[in-house]
Amino acid sequence: MPDRVTAHEGEARPGRRWAAGTGVGKRVRSRGKATAALTLSYLGVVVLLLGAWWALSRGLGLPALPDPVASFRALGRAWGHGLAYHTAISTWRVVSSLCLAAVTAVPAGMVLGQARVADRLAGPAIYLTYPVPKSVFLPVVMAVLGLGDVARIFLVWLVVFFQVLVGTRDASRSLSPQFLHSVHSLGASARDVYRHVVWPAVLPAVFTSLRVGLGTAIAVLFLAETWASQSGIGYFIMLAWTRLGWDEVMAGVLAMGALGMGLYLILDLLERVSCPWRYV
Amino acid sequence: MIEVRDLRVEYPGRPPAVALAGVSFSLPRGTACAIIGPSGCGKTTLLHALAGLVTPAAGEVRVGGEVVRGPRERTAVILQDWGLFPWKTVWANAALGLEIRGRLRAGRARVEGLLREMGLWELRHRFPAQLSGGQRQRVAIARALALEPDLLLMDEPFSSLDALTREAMQELVAGILRRGEITAVLVTHDIAEAAFLGQQILVMAPGRISWQVSNPGAMEPGYRATGQFLDLCTRLRELCRPEVMARSA
Ligand SMILES: Nc1ncnc2c1ncn2[C@@H]1O[C@H](COP(=O)(O)OP(=O)(O)O)[C@@H](O)[C@H]1O
Numbered sequence: 001m002p003d004r005v006t007a008h009e010g011e012a013r014p015g016r017r018w019a020a021g022t023g024v025g026k027r028v029r030s031r032g033k034a035t036a037a038l039t040l041s042y043l044g045v046v047v048l049l050l051g052a053w054w055a056l057s058r059g060l061g062l063p064a065l066p067d068p069v070a071s072f073r074a075l076g077r078a079w080g081h082g083l084a085y086h087t088a089i090s091t092w093r094v095v096s097s098l099c100l101a102a103v104t105a106v107p108a109g110m111v112l113g114q115a116r117v118a119d120r121l122a123g124p125a126i127y128l129t130y131p132v133p134k135s136v137f138l139p140v141v142m143a144v145l146g147l148g149d150v151a152r153i154f155l156v157w158l159v160v161f162f163q164v165l166v167g168t169r170d171a172s173r174s175l176s177p178q179f180l181h182s183v184h185s186l187g188a189s190a191r192d193v194y195r196h197v198v199w200p201a202v203l204p205a206v207f208t209s210l211r212v213g214l215g216t217a218i219a220v221l222f223l224a225e226t227w228a229s230q231s232g233i234g235y236f237i238m239l240a241w242t243r244l245g246w247d248e249v250m251a252g253v254l255a256m257g258a259l260g261m262g263l264y265l266i267l268d269l270l271e272r273v274s275c276p277w278r279y280v
Numbered sequence: 281m282i283e284v285r286d287l288r289v290e291y292p293g294r295p296p297a298v299a300l301a302g303v304s305f306s307l308p309r310g311t312a313c314a315i316i317g318p319s320g321c322g323k324t325t326l327l328h329a330l331a332g333l334v335t336p337a338a339g340e341v342r343v344g345g346e347v348v349r350g351p352r353e354r355t356a357v358i359l360q361d362w363g364l365f366p367w368k369t370v371w372a373n374a375a376l377g378l379e380i381r382g383r384l385r386a387g388r389a390r391v392e393g394l395l396r397e398m399g400l401w402e403l404r405h406r407f408p409a410q411l412s413g414g415q416r417q418r419v420a421i422a423r424a425l426a427l428e429p430d431l432l433l434m435d436e437p438f439s440s441l442d443a444l445t446r447e448a449m450q451e452l453v454a455g456i457l458r459r460g461e462i463t464a465v466l467v468t469h470d471i472a473e474a475a476f477l478g479q480q481i482l483v484m485a486p487g488r489i490s491w492q493v494s495n496p497g498a499m500e501p502g503y504r505a506t507g508q509f510l511d512l513c514t515r516l517r518e519l520c521r522p523e524v525m526a527r528s529a
């Protein structure tokens with residue numbers, strides 16, 4: 001197939017198709033090798049981290065830092081006794097905040113990046129409120145929205161919303177005018193422009209800001225779950241702490257870490273599926 | 281087919297940048313016209329005005345007898361460098377014009393036929409990043425032709441190609457334009473390209489047209505090897521010299 005495909009240039013440059021053919025073969029082979037090397041390096045990092053943890057715990061000899069074996073054992077025990085439930089609750093809160101943030105911030109960011117008037121109106125407000133740490137509003141949010149899920153989800157949404165909004169707006173704003181000319185010359189309506197150009201152009205930036213937002217979201221959620229709360233991993237950790245159940249604390253930390261890593265992997269996977277042109 | 285009268289285009293700013301100051305020319309149906317001139321003299325702006333992508337500050341542009349006020353159904357545009365969307369496959373890029381105009385269902389077979397004709401059918405699932413420069417340019421041409429245009433506007437379509445691929449693409453375009461069904465305007469800064477493809481050649485000085493040269497032998501097979509072609513190139517090169525441009529004012 002490749003020789004027919006490049007036939008046009010092939011006429012002018014004989015030998016090119018062979019060069020192209022070998023190039024493709026080499027890339028496939030080295031991609032397999034690269035995956036193996038990557039897997040190995042990930043495994044290496046995990047072993048290294050566990051080793052460091054173990055050494056630190058042994059070296060300090062403090063009850064507050066149990067070694068990995070004790071911690072994973074505690075995780076196994078706690079999982080069946082409530083931790084699974086708390087993890088599910090925290091997962092629900094983070095995932096719904098991130099989804100809400102994406103659904104609200106992405107359209108707003110796309111429009112702000114494209115419509116100069118809207119940007120000029122909203123720009124100063126975003127500029128001034130972006131650096132304000134939103135988590136300090138926890139008491140106010142709880143006073144207004146109550147002590148349930150709504151307040152906690154709202155607080156996390158508030159933090160991630162701004163990150164995704166700014167990331168999306170900047171990507172939308174820096175879109176090359178050539179793309180817009182190109183789509184306009186095809187007779188595109190405003191809807192077509194957003195659908196065929198702005199949306200796919202900002203998508204990678206949306207994933208980047210969601211990944212950054214995920215880290216902040218979990219930190220804010222932890223805060224929100226340690227205060228006036230009956231559920232969630234944050235609550236579980238605080239409860240274990242008051243009982244000085246250090247290995248349970250570590251079990252909660254492990255659950256929180258797994259939640260973050262799992263969502264990070266899912267975001268990665270979603271990006272690969274929805275932005276295939278970046279992975280060719 | 282094209283009538284441009286006293287066209288003036290300004291870009292906003294303080295003071296506004298005058299890109300075109302009083303451009304007039306006309307072009308009969310079925311003619312291939314090349315526009316050459318130094319960088320920054322307003323070639324792209326003139327093409328955008330013909331495409332309805334910029335609004336004139338004064339004067340008017342008529343295509344097919346009607347004043348151009350926005351993108352026109354049967355005008356196809358091939359832009360400098362970025363005409364293709366990196367996030368769309370070859371097929372989706374080529375079909376985009378028809379999709380936007382809501383004619384994809386009827387035009388599916390036409391897109392397929394064009395992709396086959398251009399040797400792109402086997403590559404239809406690839407993204408632009410996976411294509412050579414010549415292949416990308418052929419996708420842009422296929423997308424333009426899918427619209428069944430009567431006016432084809434091209435802005436330096438071959439400037440990023442290597443010399444051999446460029447000649448192959450010029451032959452391809454000449455083969456399409458020779459049939460005379462499509463009026464074409466090709467912006468280029470390559471004198472030989474203008475001399476080969478332009479039946480009418482407009483030489484631009486900053487903001488205006490300084491010369492109009494007719495070139496009846498354009499696009500004939502073997503034209504590049506004739507003395508007439510080489511003479512024309514010499515003459516065009518002379519007309520593009522700054523002193524000569526200044527004299528035409
Ligand atoms: N978007 C723009 N804003 C302001 N000035 C512009 C813009 N586009 C082009 N110009 C100016 O208009 C003039 C003509 O530009 P252009 O049509 O792109 O020239 P060419 O295609 O011949 O190189 C140049 O002086 C350029 O600086």
Ligand SMILES: [Mg+2]
Pocket residue numbers: 323324360
């Ligand atoms: Mg230009």
